[in-house]
Amino acid sequence: MQSIRPKPAKKRKHAAMTRIPGRPAKPSPKLSGKRRRVSPEIGEIVRKRAEAEAAIADARKSQERLREAIDILPQGIVFLDADGRYILWNKKYSEIYNRSSDLFKPGARLQDTLRVGVARGEYPEAVGREEEWITERLARMYQPGARHEQTLADGRCILIEERLTEDGGVVGLRVDITELKQREASFRLLFDSNPVPMIVCALDDERILGVNDAAIEHYGYSRAEFEKLTIRSVQAFETELPWGGDRSSDEQTARTWKHVRADGALIDLAIYSRQLVCHDQPAVLLALMDITERKRAEARLAFMAQHDGLTGLPNRNLLRQQMDDILLHTRRSAEKVAVLVLGLDNFKAVNDTLGHGIGDKLLRGVAKRLRSTLREEDTLARLNSDEFAIIQSGLTRPEDAVLLSRRLLEAIGDPYLLDGHSVVIGASIGIAMAPGDGDESEKLLKNADMALSRAKNEQRGTFSFFEAGMDARAQSRRKIEIDLRDAIQNDVLLPYYQPLVDLATGRITGFEALVRWPHPDRGMVSPAEFIPVAEETGLINPLGALMLRRACADAALWPDDVRIAVNLSPLQFRVGNLLSMVMDVLKQTGLPARRLELEITETLLLEKSSQVLATLHALRALGVRISMDDFGTGYSSLSYLRSFPFDKIKIDQSFVRDLGSNRDAQAIVRSIISLGMGLGVTITAEGVETEAELSCLRAEGCHEGQGFLFSRARPNAEIVALLQAQRGPEFVAPQDPSEDAALVA
Ligand code: C2E
Ligand code: MG
Numbered sequence: 001m002q003s004i005r006p007k008p009a010k011k012r013k014h015a016a017m018t019r020i021p022g023r024p025a026k027p028s029p030k031l032s033g034k035r036r037r038v039s040p041e042i043g044e045i046v047r048k049r050a051e052a053e054a055a056i057a058d059a060r061k062s063q064e065r066l067r068e069a070i071d072i073l074p075q076g077i078v079f080l081d082a083d084g085r086y087i088l089w090n091k092k093y094s095e096i097y098n099r100s101s102d103l104f105k106p107g108a109r110l111q112d113t114l115r116v117g118v119a120r121g122e123y124p125e126a127v128g129r130e131e132e133w134i135t136e137r138l139a140r141m142y143q144p145g146a147r148h149e150q151t152l153a154d155g156r157c158i159l160i161e162e163r164l165t166e167d168g169g170v171v172g173l174r175v176d177i178t179e180l181k182q183r184e185a186s187f188r189l190l191f192d193s194n195p196v197p198m199i200v201c202a203l204d205d206e207r208i209l210g211v212n213d214a215a216i217e218h219y220g221y222s223r224a225e226f227e228k229l230t231i232r233s234v235q236a237f238e239t240e241l242p243w244g245g246d247r248s249s250d251e252q253t254a255r256t257w258k259h260v261r262a263d264g265a266l267i268d269l270a271i272y273s274r275q276l277v278c279h280d281q282p283a284v285l286l287a288l289m290d291i292t293e294r295k296r297a298e299a300r301l302a303f304m305a306q307h308d309g310l311t312g313l314p315n316r317n318l319l320r321q322q323m324d325d326i327l328l329h330t331r332r333s334a335e336k337v338a339v340l341v342l343g344l345d346n347f348k349a350v351n352d353t354l355g356h357g358i359g360d361k362l363l364r365g366v367a368k369r370l371r372s373t374l375r376e377e378d379t380l381a382r383l384n385s386d387e388f389a390i391i392q393s394g395l396t397r398p399e400d401a402v403l404l405s406r407r408l409l410e411a412i413g414d415p416y417l418l419d420g421h422s423v424v425i426g427a428s429i430g431i432a433m434a435p436g437d438g439d440e441s442e443k444l445l446k447n448a449d450m451a452l453s454r455a456k457n458e459q460r461g462t463f464s465f466f467e468a469g470m471d472a473r474a475q476s477r478r479k480i481e482i483d484l485r486d487a488i489q490n491d492v493l494l495p496y497y498q499p500l501v502d503l504a505t506g507r508i509t510g511f512e513a514l515v516r517w518p519h520p521d522r523g524m525v526s527p528a529e530f531i532p533v534a535e536e537t538g539l540i541n542p543l544g545a546l547m548l549r550r551a552c553a554d555a556a557l558w559p560d561d562v563r564i565a566v567n568l569s570p571l572q573f574r575v576g577n578l579l580s581m582v583m584d585v586l587k588q589t590g591l592p593a594r595r596l597e598l599e600i601t602e603t604l605l606l607e608k609s610s611q612v613l614a615t616l617h618a619l620r621a622l623g624v625r626i627s628m629d630d631f632g633t634g635y636s637s638l639s640y641l642r643s644f645p646f647d648k649i650k651i652d653q654s655f656v657r658d659l660g661s662n663r664d665a666q667a668i669v670r671s672i673i674s675l676g677m678g679l680g681v682t683i684t685a686e687g688v689e690t691e692a693e694l695s696c697l698r699a700e701g702c703h704e705g706q707g708f709l710f711s712r713a714r715p716n717a718e719i720v721a722l723l724q725a726q727r728g729p730e731f732v733a734p735q736d737p738s739e740d741a742a743l744v745a
């Protein structure tokens with residue numbers, strides 16, 4: 001659009017406006033006097049006039065140059081005189097006010113053009129308060145450095161900046177900031193309605209200058225409260241500022257921060273920052289992502305990776321780290337470190353008989369007792385289901401580990417009352433000492449574990465130190481497992497039979513089947529050596545099934561009044577098919593159920609499990625007899641007698657062995673016998689080796705005996721001979737009797 005410019009100063013009136021200050025305009029010499037007679041005065045006038053014309057031409061030129069100069073400015077510019085009249089303006093100025101540019105005329109007063117503009121509705125801010133608006137607008141003009149924004153009818157926004165000139169006039173600048181304003185408005189919208197909490201705060205004093213609705217909702221402070229705070233005051237800890245104290249850079253990547261909400265809760269935030277100018281001051285915009293839940297989940301995961309979920313104790317990973325630290329720390333000192341691995345005895349039986357719920361409670365109870373027995377600085381961890389590890393540091397002698405082991409075993413041993421059940425659990429401990437038994441966590445744990453195996457195998461409920469050579473034993477144990485698996489697969493295992501003798505008549509009432517393993521390299525391997533390995537590895541199930549089948553098949557060919565006793569491991573009750581297996585075997589071998597006796601140990605009845613008791617009752621309902629083996633070696637043997645109606649009690653051989661020498665043993669055997677009589681149960685004494693024991697047992701009224709005095713366990717081929725020797729022609733052997741070694745008394 002074409003601008004309307006002030007016309008060149010042709011008339012005096014106009015010339016006065018462009019007059020160079022201090023030089024009054026002179027009348028033109030052309031207009032006065034005659035040419036012919038040129039007096040010296042006239043000559044002077046003519047010269048002065050020429051000078052003046054030259055000056056005017058100069059002034060015009062410079063005004064022209066000034067206009068050209070201001071025309072290329074990107075801002076609108078206007079000069080007004082002291083009366084507020086237009087002197088000069090540039091193209092941009094006319095463009096900005098294009099609608100009222102017809103009013104701009106040199107000498108026209110701004111207030112008049114404003115008034116016309118207002119009347120034409122060109123200033124929406126003036127609507128309804130026209131005169132007031134004009135007065136305010138003019139008053140602003142004379143405020144030094146005044147700056148304000150003006151909205152035009154077409155929606156454009158103009159920034160006005162005006163300054164007084166030396167002669168009392170005004171130079172005004174106009175900048176079209178419409179785009180800027182639009183950007184600002186969209187930023188505001190983006191800020192205010194953003195679902196991400198946002199805060200703007202001053203870079204200098206960290207004051208919060210603005211917050212969006214999401215921030216108000218998230219933090220719980222009102223807008224007014226917020227604006228009284230600094231960003232530092234919502235930080236949970238006195239640390240560097242979210243924008244890292246670096247004023248020059250924006251944070252593209254988030255920093256994580258902890259803030260305090262109005263309710264006092266701490267929240268974790270990932271903060272992105274961007275520097276900007278807000279209300280003319282350097283500020284920073286913070287976008288806050290609440291990562292509290294993520295952090296919590298991460299912390300939970302990190303905890304879970306290093307702790308046991310059930311007891312909350314460190315797991316093997318964390319234990320190893322802690323042990324490495326301790327070992328590093330003590331490497332240069334004379335201190336010793338003891339690594340104790342504690343294993344619960346028969347924990348599986350608790351789990352199986354009472355259920356996992358009680359098993360879990362028991363483990364928590366054990367963990368609690370262990371923790372309270374230890375010093376603060378001792379480390380306790382759970383290694384696996386029923387094994388715990390303890391690191392005792394700062395020891396001077398191994399005896400300290402002995403004392404601690406005793407305390408731990410004692411603490412664990414007291415009964416636990418769990419959901420109305422009184423549960424007793426024992427434990428064994430293996431100990432390895434650093435630096436002697438190893439200086440790395442893995443090796444120490446392995447060695448302590450080996451010592452634990454020894455404690456468990458030799459005498460449960462005690463502790464055992466690692467010794468050189470245990471490793472070899474552990475290896476031989478592994479070899480047993482491999483060989484045993486082969487032996488079962490190749491049907492190498494054999495039942496041997498040991499007679500049970502009626503002490504009143506001397507007659508053989510039955511035989512106990514005892515497994516024998518003829519090993520190609522080692523000769524006959526004792527069950528005491530491989531039954532525990534079979535139980536640990538689960539091989540006891542095929543082994544037990546095999547023994548039952550073989551024993552019943554053999555016994556089916558013996559006289560009808562001779563029973564067969566077969567040992568059952570508690571683990572065979574866990575598989576769940578015991579009852580049907582027994583029924584199958586009886587059916588297939590044709591052995592009447594009344595001739596089968598199943599021997600169970602007290603560990604099976606550690607606690608009354610409905611499943612175990614149901615199986616026992618079902619077996620008994622078939623007609624099978626149930627014997628309690630090794631009676632007196634468990635924790636609460638008497639109470640087990642109440643839980644199931646046993647047909648037979650076998651007094652453990654440890655009591656029988658002491659009969660001759662120990663009066664207490666005599667008293668115990670006597671009471672077991674009278675107890676059995678009272679309950680109407682057969683009493684069998686195991687391990688009868690001497691005549692003295694035999695006569696003592698007879699005198700006490702014991703029903704049955706089993707022991708080397710009568711016979712060792714023998715292969716089936718010898719049983720036939722044995723029975724024939726005792727019973728004579730009454731017993732017709734199914735095959736030729738071989739040599740008869742021992743005779744029944
Ligand atoms: P147990 O059931 O108490 O069997 C009695 C053990 O005492 C047998 O040991 C037997 O040889 C031994 N014994 C018998 N009379 C005497 C004696 O006068 N003096 C001495 N010192 N010992 C005597 P064995 O055969 O070594 O069996 C040990 C244990 O292995 C058995 O104890 C039983 O718990 C287990 N076992 C044996 N065979 C089997 C089986 O087929 N299945 C299961 N689950 N366990 C079995
Ligand atoms: Mg037995």
Ligand code: MG
Nearest residue numbers: 629630650686
């Ligand atoms: Mg026994």
